[in-house]
Amino acid sequence: MVKIHKGVVISPRVEKIYRCNPTVLVCYMLPSGGYMLLRMLVGRPHTRLTGGRRIAWYLVLILGVLTICVFPVFGGSSVLVTRIDGDINFGTRNMFLDAISRAELRGAEALVVELNTNGGTLEDTEEIIRAIKNSGVPVVIYVHPRGSVAFSAGTFILMASHVAAMTPGTSIGAAEPIVVDPTGGVSSAPEKVKKASATLMRSTAEEMGRPGETAEKFVLENLTLTADQALEAKVVEIVAGSVEELVPKLDGMEVLVKGVPHRFSTSDARVERFWPSPQNRFVASISDPTVAYLLLMLGLWGLLIGFYSPGWHVPETIGVVCLLLALFALGKLGVSVAGLIFLITAIGFFIVEAKTPTFGLFAAAGVVCLLIGSFLLFPGEALRQTQPEIAKNILTHFVVAVVVVTAALSAFFIFGVGKVIKARRKQPTTGREALTGREVVVIEELAPEGMVKLGGELWRAVSEDGERIKPGERVVVKGKRGLTLYVSRRRPGEPGQTGPSRG
Template identity: 30%
Template sequence: MRFLRIVSLMSFIFAFLLIPFQAFAETKPAPDVYVIDIESTIETGLAQSLERAFNEADRIQPKAILLRIDTLGGSVNAALDIGRVIRESKIPVIAYVEHNAISAGAYIALNAKHIAMAPGSTIGAAEPRTIDGKTADPKTVAYWASDMRAAAEANGRNGEVAAGMVDVNLVIPGLKKQGQLISLSAQQAVDQKIADGIFKTQEDVLAHYGYSSTRTAEYKMSFAEKLARFVTHPFVIPVLLIIGIVGLVIELLIPGVTLPGVIGTAAFALFFFGHMIAGFAGWESLFLFLLGVLLLVIEMFVTSFGILGVAGIVAIGASVGVAVYDVKYGVQSFLVSLVFAGIAAWITIKYFGHRGAWNKLILKDQFTKEEGYVPAKSYNYLLYQEGTALTPLRPAGTAVINEQRYDVVSEGDFINAGESIVVVHVEGVRIVVRRKS
């Protein structure tokens, strides 16, 4: 059965992906400084990974946590989650900007107790933007600016400068004009009391804060966490859903092809695996998905007037909404994937319909003369012909038309034998007449 095949494929893929998933704990001696990298795009997968890293730091209790930052920004929501984790840490956090701490990266750095800059590094330009690259609405800008200001002031930094990284309308005499965003070089960050100093190496940073000649350990993301970061990226989610839905639709419409079903199942397995590792999805989302697929398979063989099919689609959509970090974005991505699935279904039926499962349920025999069938005689030539009622029509009876006897029926009126009639309607062998006026 196709449903069992889909379940088996997903189970195999989950088992394969779990092989390289390693525990975070190590048996090495506790380090004095725990080093965590924040690089590439800031997104929800990274936020979840960093939260696990900080939990691991709480377990091994180093003297300090060093964040090596090199990012051009990303999700505001993810940055807020990372900022919360940094603020709640009981271990001192040092942010070392190795190259760039732009946008969300600037907010993350501002939440650390200490900020150190590498030569040539920059920090700032944190104006929030929507997923399509447009400037966020004024309400969001004001909220983000207040968060930046609060993060800076909580660690004794210039809150006005931090807000100026976000709000283009803010004017800071001698530093920022209206319409500009603040982006500071390493030296400017030190001059504006945002950073503590400029250091060439990580060792110089640690020595400055009193951690010279100390043991360090780096947090390494497992393969599963890296995969989760990729899968939970806002641009990857709709792609996986499109591949998954289209693959399953083709598999349901043309059973036995296998490859589309395997690809679709793999896409959904990656989707749910990544979101479960990231901490967004639970087993209930996977159960809803499998329930939805089961309902769609049943719809192929049971006449439910589309009820089971609609229920299946709703169940799959709900599973996606439950799994994704943002329900609204998850549902939107699922609806987009349905559009592509509709196009795929149309192409499949148009060009490969002769292989479809529904052909087993459709009567293909034709009642033609070539097949030995004799069609019923047509009386259309009698339309509007006149005749005489041979027997009373109550309303059925016999009439003579063109000197031939025919079984006829009146429109409902009683017609006596011998009265003149006219044919007003012919439907197959059914001849309808009325009294001639």
């Protein structure tokens, strides 16, 4: 035992810990000290903390600390804040649904969604609108930060929110539906589609207490508004430069949540920010039409490389994974059955070409099917509620991807088929075929057997027609059996090869 200070006696092990780091000693002794205090309170101060008791006490202490740390998070009111940036698609729809579920689970005072989008798919937009209307927590859609927009599908979502807010320097509107055709570009949707979208916009805005006539103009007249203009038109309730400025402005406002009046109490609410899950961010990224198409082509390349180089299995595995991801994404975007049929046919042609080379016939058919299927696969309906300029950019990127992939695949097969043709036309250099037609010199008279010289080597030879051939004459190899060559004199006009002579 060793004395450290003022008569305190400790063990050598504790002394070693103390001399290394006094802070570690405190952490080491705290559970024991707490346990001793507990034993004194229950009348058994001399019970030692050893083995399982020490482990149990550590667990109790950790749970206590976690309870103390986590309790303030769940105590009192809180405002949850998340951010959704990009096109409205299956992935961003899941982000909205997860954010609303989290806010309801936490019993949050409000959910603030910072939104920046140029639009997206109408189906996913309608699903988000339904989720907001049926949310048990007020949803605040906040177009933020400066320079952000909530165009087209974003405006629909903004009109469906319990509270609509914008940052100065942001814009909303331009919700006219469009038709995207990879062969004809971007054009306005039919009048019937416009009226249906305008009705949805008006009813959604009026249900949330906003002027339906102005909201309808977002669709019919492609109206766009800045933050101040939107506030003046009463299609948004708040203009704030930051979340910290927005939350106090919510205090005291009254909205209807599932038909029940709700008054915000955010004067002392905590602002807690969270981010969408990695899974939803990943799904949102592959839901882009160009990304989905490139995944599909990577899958195709993986399968083709696997068929051309069997036994490795890595390309096929990567190809199957990419194909599954692509089909998942295209299924959410709205896949064309005819496009898939053409692509499957193209894969079939490429596989047949890989197994039975036909000098490019099946490969050419595969390239044509690939090109047709790629354009048919473009999800034009999915971009109906997207800004025309953005839709044009998406279409341009998609067309460039199709052209590049098709050109690369064509070059691959042209190069590969060229090599095959060259290899087939090349004369063999070994075996029986390599000797047939070669010209050799008679060394020992063939009567009909004798010796000839081929490439510096002596071979036993037999005159094929039984003629006697004198030494020094040149003859042509007609065939080979074992180590014996069968030769004959060259007939007039008969082609032949002159092999290298090494002596």
